Amino acid sequence: MANLDLMRELAIENDTKIILLVLDGVGGLPMTPDGLTELEAAHTPHLDTLATRSICGMSTPIVPGVTPGSGPGHLSLFGYDPLEYEIGRGVLEALGIGFDLQREDLAARGNFCSLDSEGLITDRRAGRIPTEVGAALCEKLRMIELPGLVTFVEPVKEYRFVLVLRGEGLYDGLTETDPQQVGVPPLPVEPLHPEATATAEIVNQWMAEARKILADEHPANGCNLRGIAKDPGLPQMPEIYKLHCGAIATYPMYRGVAKLAGMDVLPTGDTIETEVETLKQHWDEYDFFFFHVKKTDSRGEDGDFDGKAKVIEHLDAVLPDILALEPDVIIVTGDHSTPALWKAHSWHELPVLLWSKYIRPDSVPQYGERPCMAGGLGHILHPDLIPLAMAHAGRLAKFGA
């Protein structure tokens, strides 16, 4: 696996264009032992034609057997070693609701909970209160003032919210308040290193104020904070790869992760068609496009095999419009598998298709899991993909004399 320092050393600029087309959760499984996967079952004439002109293979997002969350799955696609670079849960949650997180903000995922008269947790999710109840409670928590800081309390869904503290001198490296069990009180936040001591006190102060404000609410008379974290300060893709990077995604979390990696987030709509429009509009401005299709994953999580296949067919239908832009390199893959059979992210490898004028063609006749198992790329790792794209775009200098 190439490392970022090597990429930084070898990357050169030219006027080629690369598309990384990510079908979220595209990898699947047959519903019966002798069946087809979602991708194999989908009618995808354009992807299949492209596959016959491409080199294909299978790719592992993290390590064999390990299922990625959306954060590590995308970091890995963007070339980062996902075991080295991590995005904290609070940051991901803030990105997921489209919160405009700043570099020095401290973000936490909040959960409303129920406490008994002694302050012990009786329900870690406060009976899964309706989203509008959670939103009203967030409104109240916004009254908490911390000296020298701006605080944001944003509802997410049901009992979940995001707390963001903005100001100078905030450190991450804090323990969570959630004891992950009932019958015990929320834990105080502890610093994991000395610099974080003052920040821990500030967060504990916020928790004490929140406790008072929520005291008479029912069932959400308490709350917990998890994954208290800052923007991890990732090495930036434009600097590593000398690429102007644009991100096109319909969901906030993927826009957020792309932004953390240094991409410009391009405003777009809710559909694949609007994403293609956005791609066309900005075609001349960028060298690299991250193009994200969300609903393959959503249908997979629902266990909706046919629905997932339909999303793939939808993408296939617009593929000619994308190819008409004449990218120099296009990669089609996913961040992880989400088989309808499994109804969740899974550890299975992703089928990969890589096209450029300079690929070495293999004999894969179709973009699907089984055909790609026999592909010329063999079995690679997600962080290999951008180096391969760069190479096929003539954007990597020779290593050594």
Place this chain on the structure above:
Amino acid sequence: MANLDLMRELAIENDTKIILLVLDGVGGLPMTPDGLTELEAAHTPHLDTLATRSICGMSTPIVPGVTPGSGPGHLSLFGYDPLEYEIGRGVLEALGIGFDLQREDLAARGNFCSLDSEGLITDRRAGRIPTEVGAALCEKLRMIELPGLVTFVEPVKEYRFVLVLRGEGLYDGLTETDPQQVGVPPLPVEPLHPEATATAEIVNQWMAEARKILADEHPANGCNLRGIAKDPGLPQMPEIYKLHCGAIATYPMYRGVAKLAGMDVLPTGDTIETEVETLKQHWDEYDFFFFHVKKTDSRGEDGDFDGKAKVIEHLDAVLPDILALEPDVIIVTGDHSTPALWKAHSWHELPVLLWSKYIRPDSVPQYGERPCMAGGLGHILHPDLIPLAMAHAGRLAKFGA
């Protein structure tokens, strides 16, 4: 390759059952360029049917080209990086004879040798004295008393024995006495770090006493100690993987290595049938079973191609009884190859078969080396196997949010 810390972080408990079926030395070679391997030649209808429903591939025990001994071959199967974790030769030798080694025991492999009148080695194996002669000499060496310690001297075979010292404050990190050549005397044991200084003196004292006791024996009038080591204190499988692990093996060494890894060793008999009985008896008690078949390796070492194929057929015949237990995951592979053509352990990859309800099927029609080369798992490493088994058993949580 996953690391143990990641597994420890992600492992979750559920009520699935995993079988790791190890055919020792199963990998083979054709005896003639256009022939079949032992596994390909064996008539294995049940393994072949299972292969058609499984995902298959090839696995490397250590690194390409490197032949494992039984210790590293098994550590690697159990998920340990075999270059990071080592079992000393003395410990393996003690395990190999079924010695009940304790956590703080110091074990050495002993070799009787022949010395001339000046104490120089003339034969490092004392003319390969018969086993019963070696056993009688061990009896004499048991008279050696060391202050505060219990000593065990156990015959192995011919000129080989095991010395075990039991007591407090023993350290490993000692050099060997065997100079690996003739014409020089046995070397004194030296400590490799300061804590081992006293232990080195104790071992040298034992060597001096042994020299006196053996002085009038012929041809075994001396001895050497090699691989002086303690239980390496491996991270324990039940703690890493949250699995209750049971080991079923007919030979002491494999039971011993399994015990070092934290498995419970289940009493069994000498045959594959009794091993299957043991599996059935303990089916409800454990989550993970290491099931070891020894004689594939023995026949390979003998150069007995047909004999090795027959052992494989023997296992194939009992496979339906194993599958009738309805494991959630079963892996079939070997710890290393032992081709009859090579008559020894070899470096060749191992064919791997992985079955679960959640595998992504490939097109491999038969469990054999050539079919598995085209399998959907591609080329993996032995330490990937348990993470893959854990994933397919739903026993690994998602990595990152």
